[in-house]
Amino acid sequence: MSFAGRREITGFSNPTVKYLRSLRDKKHRKREGKFLAEGLRLLTDARECGRLPETLVMAKGRDPHALLTELEGAVEAHGGEIIETTADILTKITGKDNPQAVAGVFSEFDTSLSALDRSSADIWMVAQALRDPGNLGTMLRTCDAVGAGGLILIDDCADPFSVEAVRASMGAIFTQQVAQADWADFVTWLRAGDGQLVAASLRDAVPYRGAPYAGPCFILVGNESRGLPEEYEAECDLRVTMPMKGRADSLNAAVAGAVLAYEVLASLD
Amino acid sequence: MSFAGRREITGFSNPTVKYLRSLRDKKHRKREGKFLAEGLRLLTDARECGRLPETLVMAKGRDPHALLTELEGAVEAHGGEIIETTADILTKITGKDNPQAVAGVFSEFDTSLSALDRSSADIWMVAQALRDPGNLGTMLRTCDAVGAGGLILIDDCADPFSVEAVRASMGAIFTQQVAQADWADFVTWLRAGDGQLVAASLRDAVPYRGAPYAGPCFILVGNESRGLPEEYEAECDLRVTMPMKGRADSLNAAVAGAVLAYEVLASLD
Numbered sequence: 001m002s003f004a005g006r007r008e009i010t011g012f013s014n015p016t017v018k019y020l021r022s023l024r025d026k027k028h029r030k031r032e033g034k035f036l037a038e039g040l041r042l043l044t045d046a047r048e049c050g051r052l053p054e055t056l057v058m059a060k061g062r063d064p065h066a067l068l069t070e071l072e073g074a075v076e077a078h079g080g081e082i083i084e085t086t087a088d089i090l091t092k093i094t095g096k097d098n099p100q101a102v103a104g105v106f107s108e109f110d111t112s113l114s115a116l117d118r119s120s121a122d123i124w125m126v127a128q129a130l131r132d133p134g135n136l137g138t139m140l141r142t143c144d145a146v147g148a149g150g151l152i153l154i155d156d157c158a159d160p161f162s163v164e165a166v167r168a169s170m171g172a173i174f175t176q177q178v179a180q181a182d183w184a185d186f187v188t189w190l191r192a193g194d195g196q197l198v199a200a201s202l203r204d205a206v207p208y209r210g211a212p213y214a215g216p217c218f219i220l221v222g223n224e225s226r227g228l229p230e231e232y233e234a235e236c237d238l239r240v241t242m243p244m245k246g247r248a249d250s251l252n253a254a255v256a257g258a259v260l261a262y263e264v265l266a267s268l269d
Numbered sequence: 270m271s272f273a274g275r276r277e278i279t280g281f282s283n284p285t286v287k288y289l290r291s292l293r294d295k296k297h298r299k300r301e302g303k304f305l306a307e308g309l310r311l312l313t314d315a316r317e318c319g320r321l322p323e324t325l326v327m328a329k330g331r332d333p334h335a336l337l338t339e340l341e342g343a344v345e346a347h348g349g350e351i352i353e354t355t356a357d358i359l360t361k362i363t364g365k366d367n368p369q370a371v372a373g374v375f376s377e378f379d380t381s382l383s384a385l386d387r388s389s390a391d392i393w394m395v396a397q398a399l400r401d402p403g404n405l406g407t408m409l410r411t412c413d414a415v416g417a418g419g420l421i422l423i424d425d426c427a428d429p430f431s432v433e434a435v436r437a438s439m440g441a442i443f444t445q446q447v448a449q450a451d452w453a454d455f456v457t458w459l460r461a462g463d464g465q466l467v468a469a470s471l472r473d474a475v476p477y478r479g480a481p482y483a484g485p486c487f488i489l490v491g492n493e494s495r496g497l498p499e500e501y502e503a504e505c506d507l508r509v510t511m512p513m514k515g516r517a518d519s520l521n522a523a524v525a526g527a528v529l530a531y532e533v534l535a536s537l538d
Contacts (some may be wrong), residue, residue: 045516134403138521147514168521175516209535243534245416247314247444251527252407252437258524259531265512266478 006082008060012089020057020093023105026159035161037173038094038103040068045171046104047071053104055081059090062101071102094163108161111180113152113189120177121149122215122268125257126186126197128232129223133158137168138254139221143176144169146261150177152218154186187235190218198264199228200256201239202249208240208260213267221257275351277329281358289326289362292374295428304430306442307363307372309337314440315373316340322373324350328359331370340371363432377430380449382421382458389446390418391484391537394526395455395466397501398492402427406437407523408490412445413438415530419446421487423455456504459487467533468497469525470508471518477509477529482536490526 009016022028023036034054037043043053044067056075058068075082087101094103118124125143130136136151136158143151151160158165160178169176181189190197198213199220220236222228227250233239242251242259250256278285291297292305303323306312312322313336325344327337344351356370363372387393394412399405405420405427412420420429427434429447438445450458459466467482468489489505491497496519502508511520511528519525 048516138524141517141521142524144515144517145511145513145520147512170517170519172515172517242414242531243416243538244414245534246413246441247317248410248413248439248441250439251414252410252523254521255407255411255524255527258520259528262511262528265514269512 006076006084009083009085009089012092016083017089017093020105024095024163026162029108029159029161033108034105035108035166036094036103036163037106037166038163040065040071040102042166042171043071043102043104046106046174047074049174051106051174052078052080053106055083055105057083057085057090057093057103059087059101060084061087068102109178111178113179113181113185116150116152116177116179118149118193118195118216121147122217123148123261123264124150124152124216124218125261126152126154126218126220127157127253127257128154128183128220128228130157130221130253131224133162133164134168135224135252135254136160137165137173139257140169140172140176142254142258142261144172146265148176148261150179152179152181152186154181154183183232196238197236198238198240198260199233199236200242200260201228201233201236202241203233203239205239205241208242208263211238211240213238213264215268217264217268219257219260219264221253224253275345275353278352278354278358281361285352286358286362289374293364293432295431298377298428298430302377303374304377304435305363305372305432306375306435307432309334309340309371311435311440312340312371312373315375315443316343318443320375320443321347321349322375324352324374326352326354326359326362326372328356328370329353330356337371378447380447382448382450382454385419385421385446385448387418387462387464387485390416391486392417392530392533393419393421393485393487394530395421395423395487395489396426396522396526397423397452397489397497399426399490399522400493402431402433403437404493404521404523405429406434406442408526409438409441409445411523411527411530413441415534417445417530419448421448421450421455423450423452452501465507466505467507467509467529468502468505469511469529470502470505471510472502472508474508474510477511477532480507480509482507482533484537486533486537488526488529488533490522493522
């Protein structure tokens with residue numbers, strides 16, 4: 001449902017508005033194989049990574065901006081579609097009270113494990129049953145910061161192409177490789193090549209500072225409420241403990257992953 | 270609006286239901302000086318820290334649970350109020366589709382800087398204009414994990430007593446000291462005693478690993494979008510850089526604070 005060229009939409013009941021709005025729902029995203037990214041900064045990041053939206057939706061009467069003009073030109077030059085609409089309709093599409101003045105529609109990427117090139121980076125993050133799209137996007141952002149190759153999503157995770165995850169990734173959805181797999185397939189894939197699987201654990205673990213990390217290092221983080229299943233921890237090549245000085249016995253999943261990832265980065269650098 | 274004893278509420282229009290529901294709004298929380306915490310785990314954490322709700326709201330027909338029975342007994346013994354209601358009404362109060370079977374009303378704590386005892390810990394976190402209540406709660410959780418004294422909120426931050434912040438803190442709202450102040454008052458307070466102010470920065474900074482941290486160390490984290498104002502960075506005693514290997518030049522605020530806090534912990538331990 002994408003047409004090259006430029007058009008204007010002024011009616012809330014226009015089918016394209018309904019289509020764009022439907023991409024906020026996972027079911028519709030999966031059926032269409034498309035996702036939404038909002039905001040000039042995010043779309044500029046995407047463009048700099050070589051990813052242009054198939055459809056660019058802009059509010060009429062927006063402030064002119066050189067980056068937006070460049071983006072518009074690039075989308076047109078590549079045969080994409082430009083839609084101009086009202087600020088109210090853009091609000092309806094993005095579901096935010098204070099919408100960005102621009103949104104783009106992208107095709108979802110291939111998220112099969114076989115598409116990952118593990119030799120491309122020394123650090124990978126692996127999340128198991130991560131339910132919060134904000135945590136997922138934050139982990140992608142951390143992956144970018146530590147120079148990781150990407151994020152592997154195990155079992156039933158939040159959708160990396162949700163508006164919330166894309167937003168929290170701050171553009172890293174366009175720079176990082178993302179794969180989705182169940183645990184058995186992941187382990188089979190992992191053991192078919194080089195790779196050290198590491199998790200924070202309270203069982204049979206060594207201090208996380210100075211632990212013998214080795215690249216490519218796969219940092220495994222568990223579900224927000226339940227942590228990692230015991231058999232997943234048992235599969236790890238290295239289990240590390242992080243100090244817990246207070247009452248709680250765990251950190252936020254994205255925080256735990258980041259503290260470990262920075263430790264691995266310092267160790268391998 | 271709290272009455273010792275036990276009563277049952279079955280009507281949606283009951284004024285107590287409206288009152289409890291109103292505590293989801295900051296304006297009403299501030300007027301009443303009360304906040305809501307949801308879930309048996311959170312309320313049990315609070316009790317173990319010596320904090321009992323003034324009012325305990327429970328769904329009728331809930332599964333029996335020894336911890337809930339203990340909590341109920343403790344609230345009654347301390348002259349608190351017990352309200353039994355329907356699952357539907359509890360859903361209305363908490364605003365969640367899948368509510369916890371129990372919620373409690375607590376009095377907000379004193380959040381003046383003068384109530385902080387800086388000698389009680391070697392690590393403190395300081396957040397400037399932190400807008401996301403989930404990030405705020407996550408920082409409290411990290412404070413607990415690294416044995417920090419608490420979190421100081423500078424300028425216009427999210428409300429630490431919001432339902433989202435309390436939930437993300439995983440109980441740390443009950444263990445950590447929390448203060449609110451504007452920048453000028455904070456600096457005056459800080460410079461009246463010992464304390465090293467540290468921030469992640471790109472200007473005039475040293476690597477964060479092995480930097481000369483000293484306790485009590487105050488780790489300053491800036492706003493999610495804009496980072497720290499330049500004059501706030503200039504006030505810092507130590508500016509550190511963290512590796513940024515990718516396209517982005519910053520981490521999620523709660524993540525950046527946590528990576529720094531674990532580094533400070535390792536350095537001071």
